[in-house]
Amino acid sequence: AQTVTQSQPEMSVQEAETVTLSCTYDTSESDYYLFWYKQPPSRQMILVIRQEAYKQQNATENRFSVNFQKAAKSFSLKISDSQLGDAAMYFCAYRNSNSGYALNFGKGTSLLVTP
Amino acid sequence: DTGVSQDPRHKITKRGQNVTFRCDPISEHNRLYWYRQTLGQGPEFLTYFQNEAQLEKSRLLSDRFSAERPKGSFSTLEIQRTEQGDSAMYLCASNPLNTGELFFGEGSRLTVL
Numbered sequence: 001a002q003t004v005t006q007s008q009p010e011m012s013v014q015e016a017e018t019v020t021l022s023c024t025y026d027t028s029e030s031d032y033y034l035f036w037y038k039q040p041p042s043r044q045m046i047l048v049i050r051q052e053a054y055k056q057q058n059a060t061e062n063r064f065s066v067n068f069q070k071a072a073k074s075f076s077l078k079i080s081d082s083q084l085g086d087a088a089m090y091f092c093a094y095r096n097s098n099s100g101y102a103l104n105f106g107k108g109t110s111l112l113v114t115p
Numbered sequence: 116d117t118g119v120s121q122d123p124r125h126k127i128t129k130r131g132q133n134v135t136f137r138c139d140p141i142s143e144h145n146r147l148y149w150y151r152q153t154l155g156q157g158p159e160f161l162t163y164f165q166n167e168a169q170l171e172k173s174r175l176l177s178d179r180f181s182a183e184r185p186k187g188s189f190s191t192l193e194i195q196r197t198e199q200g201d202s203a204m205y206l207c208a209s210n211p212l213n214t215g216e217l218f219f220g221e222g223s224r225l226t227v228l
Binding site for chain 1: 148215
């Protein structure tokens with residue numbers, strides 16, 4: 001079974017600064033998808049960014065970018081110019097491309113943004 | 116369309132009672148998923164439907180749990196003879212075919228006393 005590990009239970013960043021959230025995963029597959037989801041307090045989870053494993057180029061969505069290191073099985077999320085609204089739980093997730101459609105989630109990182 | 120809708124948002128019940136949660140996915144989405152999330156943990160997969168067919172079930176889904184999606188639209192998740200360990204947030208998500216992104220509802224929080 002694939003496992004997703006987020007080693008940082010909590011992170012803190014000052015407004016306008018940059019923060020990187022870590023994620024590693026374990027898989028024997030070569031083709032898969034990786035995701036970062038954001039879960040604000042008492043609100044639903046929304047997709048932040050996704051990465052297809054076959055793509056070498058790191059995904060970018062506005063202030064959010066990833067550092068995808070396939071050989072190292074690492075998938076970190078960088079948030080630039082942090083805003084107060086970025087405060088939330090962030091979950092890294094993995095999905096096989098060939099078998100099953102369920103996402104495997106990590107335990108999450110709680111991001112605090114200070115003024 | 117306003118997204119994935121779940122009902123009720125909160126349910127408090129006594130141990131041994133049955134509870135049922137409902138999920139209305141985004142209308143054109145073929146796939147529907149149920150996840151369970153406990154405090155301090157990421158969501159754990161329970162089961163998944165493609166249209167009305169239940170295609171995958173996690174080992175977490177004990178025989179006290181049953182899920183249905185009778186007409187390929189809304190889904191229900193029933194928990195029989197609830198236990199305190201069932202206390203969690205139950206999340207529903209949906210997506211159309213051939214996309215990896217899941218669209219989540221706000222969840223149904225269950226508290227078993």
